[in-house]
Amino acid sequence: MKLTDLNIQVRQRSAWEAIDLGFALVQQHWKALMPPYFLLLLLIALCVWLILPEAYLPIAGLVVWWLKPLFDRLLLYMLSRQLFNETPHAADAFSALPQLIWQTGLFSALTYRRLSLSRSYILPIWQLEGLRGKPLKERKAVMYLQGHSHALWLTMGCIHLEFIVVLSLYALILMFDPTGATWEHIKNLFRGDVDIDSQYWRMLLDFTFYLLAILVIEPFYVAAGFMLYINRRTQLEAWDIELAFRNLGERLTQLAKTGASTLPSLVLLLVFASSYFSSTPAFAQYTESEHEFLAEERLPPEQAATTIKAVMALDEFNNLTKVKTWVAKDKQETERSNHKLSEGVIQLIASLLKSLLWIAAVVAVILALVYRQKILSYLAPFRKQTKPITAPEILFGLDIRPESLPADIAGTARQLWQAGQAREALSLLYRGALVILTHEEQLAIHTGHTEGDILKLAKPSTEVERYHYLRTLTKLWQTIAYAHRSPAPQEIEPLLAGWNQFQAPRLAAQTAEGQA
Amino acid sequence: MRLDTTYTVNTPEGIALELSPAGPVPRTLAWLVDLMIRAGVSLLIIILLAFMGSLGIGLAMILIFLLEWFYPVWFELRSQGQTPGKRLLNIYVAHLDASPISPAASVVRNLLRVVDFLPFFYGFGLASTLLSKRFQRLGDLAANTVVLHKSLPVLSQREISASPEPANVSLSLPEQQALILFAQREATLTAERQQELAQFTASLVNHKTDPAAHLRSIASWLLGKQA
Structure with missing residues (x-):
């Protein structure tokens, strides 16, 4: 572990800020954190759900809750490595699992320490420092001196956050469930009468919701506890000062060009009275035994009938439950409210509306046939409409209409060049190139563009060789147009010779047109 | 870039x-x-007004309505963005640029609690705070506000008693701050750890018998103490 590799800002924080830093840490790394954690949670949840006998399924959530310290260890493994810029793979986390199970005090965490309210704050001591026995006790005492109450409140806060997730999921279902079955289920949950057979799926729903809550909140809880721990260590050992002093020392050493000093290992010598928190779990299972009664001899029919009547009159068989559901409005009621209009008028209006609807339908069909082409064109795949580019006629004083150019540009330019009119020759070549760019290649050039702009615009759509040609041509043209410097013959010769090459796509297009 | 919440x-x-x-x-x-x-005050209102019969209950309902909706607004505007709960936790509401919150x-942000409260007990609000970089709920996002930690003046006032001594090299601002912090935290660090920390500064404390004390003297000098 090297402090300089830490990828969190080490500074003095209040404990609350440290908790928030933990939340930010999960926000930052959730993509790497979630896959192994999700897999482990899913596997364990599946095992619990399949192994538990059906009568005990309502406590499946409790079992997963009890196993939280195991998930915590996996999460801390991932988080502690991410803190030093390592990015462990999900596979690494799973291969570290045996070590996490056997060497991090998981047994005590799952038994007599399970109800500890500062679980995530103390976990790094067990798992990362690996302290046991007396050193562990002393370290815990030091850690608890400050930050213990924040760790407790963190746990309380996260319990609330879990409840919020579960309740919100229920409420979401309630909102979208008009049958009222969910509401009945929730009421039953509080009344405690859970019917195992019919409510299998509902229990699965409970279980899933609780798993989702754990899935979302637990990483934040572990990270926040971890950051509280880091914050306390920073306080105790002045990590922020160590980092600053290391930088300072490095700078001074660079200055003096002297050898680096050796770094003694960290020593912590704070020993205080120990006071730590643990409690034993206490939860008992309540089961109800059922007996079946059988009458020893048959009763005569009349007596049996009265007995049956008496039994049927009992509350158990007359259990009325109120269920709120959506039902269609009473038909009679609507008729009663319309009683002022006579039957005939209603019939008239109805038939009128009916015929109107039919007429409208027929008209719609006719219109659809008439305008079928317009409608079909809407169905055609949407094409991005681009403004038709109107090629400018004059660019920086050059006439670039195609009809202003001679048919054989290269030949004319050569003649001009040989006649000593270098400026005219280059101008002709450059205008020719601009005409190709604006008319054949539909480059979006407008009058405001400069030579350099055009070169930039042409770059993405032009092949490398043609682009080089255009660049040389532009450079020579700029030299002669603005600096009044004539190019050397060996500079202009490749341009004249390469013109047909440059023009090639245009010629190819023309020949293709001719063949068609 | 190192991760921080700020x-x-x-x-x-x-x-x-x-x-x-x-x-x-x-x-x-x-x-x-x-x-x-709020629950305590509501209960009190109901108990007191229940003696007035249904008129009292009606009045109580109106008062509780006002309490529920305008309790946060009242406190946020009256006491620097802090409701009593926020005061206890040392946090306050402010605009995103830390200017005092405006009535609007x-x-x-408090009317939109209804949205944050959906589907039940701030489910959407929680999702929003967990997802947003500045832990804002939907009401905060709409009102462009944020809940901030109040910074505490923890160490800045602590005296340094060491006799001043000038440093033999020029120090940058963060280095000076680190030295002063080091001296101010004398009471919370063990003597061994202080010596160890002092060793990290290398040539600043070369050939000194007590490096930590020397650094404290430099800190004292940096704070402008006269010998």
Whole structure:
């Protein structure tokens, strides 16, 4: 572990800020954190759900809750490595699992320490420092001196956050469930009468919701506890000062060009009275035994009938439950409210509306046939409409209409060049190139563009060789147009010779047109 | 870039304010405290007004309605963005640039509690705070506000008693701050750790019998003490 590799800002924080830093840490790394954690949670949840006998399924959530310290260890493994810029793979986390199970005090965490309210704050001591026995006790005492109450409140806060997730999921279902079955289920949950057979799926729903809550909140809880721990260590050992002093020392050493000093290992010598928190779990299972009664001899029919009547009159068989559901409005009621209009008028209006609807339908069909082409064109795949580019006629004083150019540009330019009119020759070549760019290649050039702009615009759509040609041509043209410097013959010769090459796509297009 | 929860706002005067948004845990706890207070006051109102019969109950309902909706607005505007719960947790509401919250923003963020409350008990609000970088709930996003930690003047006032001694090299501002912090935290660090830390500064404490004491003297000198 090297402090300089830490990828969190080490500074003095209040404990609350440290908790928030933990939340930010999960926000930052959730993509790497979630896959192994999700897999482990899913596997364990599946095992619990399949192994538990059906009568005990309502406590499946409790079992997963009890196993939280195991998930915590996996999460801390991932988080502690991410803190030093390592990015462990999900596979690494799973291969570290045996070590996490056997060497991090998981047994005590799952038994007599399970109800500890500062679980995530103390976990790094067990798992990362690996302290046991007396050193562990002393370290815990030091850690608890400050930050213990924040760790407790963190746990309380996260319990609330879990409840919020579960309740919100229920409420979401309630909102979208008009049958009222969910509401009945929730009421039953509080009344405690859970019917195992019919409510299998509902229990699965409970279980899933609780798993989702754990899935979302637990990483934040572990990270926040971890950051509280880091914050306390920073306080105790002045990590922020160590980092600053290391930088300072490095700078001074660079200055003096002297050898680096050796770094003694960290020593912590704070020993205080120990006071730590643990409690034993206490939860008992309540089961109800059922007996079946059988009458020893048959009763005569009349007596049996009265007995049956008496039994049927009992509350158990007359259990009325109120269920709120959506039902269609009473038909009679609507008729009663319309009683002022006579039957005939209603019939008239109805038939009128009916015929109107039919007429409208027929008209719609006719219109659809008439305008079928317009409608079909809407169905055609949407094409991005681009403004038709109107090629400018004059660019920086050059006439670039195609009809202003001679048919054989290269030949004319050569003649001009040989006649000593270098400026005219280059101008002709450059205008020719601009005409190709604006008319054949539909480059979006407008009058405001400069030579350099055009070169930039042409770059993405032009092949490398043609682009080089255009660049040389532009450079020579700029030299002669603005600096009044004539190019050397060996500079202009490749341009004249390469013109047909440059023009090639245009010629190819023309020949293709001719063949068609 | 090292991870931190803070973000920086530059004032027109060229001062960089470091702001630290408060996350879901302190905010939930602050809300719970406020909830307790509101519940207590509501109960009191009902008990007192119940003697007036149904008129009293009607009045109580109106008062409780006002309490529920305007309790946060009242406190946020009256006491520097802090409801009693927030005061307890040392957090406060402010605009995103840390300027004091305006009445409009306060009303918007508190009316939108309805949305944050959906589907039940702040489910959407929680999702929003967990997802947003500055831990803002939907009402905060709409009103452009944020809940910030109040920074505490922890160490800045602590005296340094060492006799001043000039440093033999020029030090940059962060280095000077680190030295002063080191001297101010004398009481919270063990003597061994202090010596170890002092060794990290290498040539600054070369050939000194007590490096930590030497650094404290430099810190004292940096603070402008006269010998």
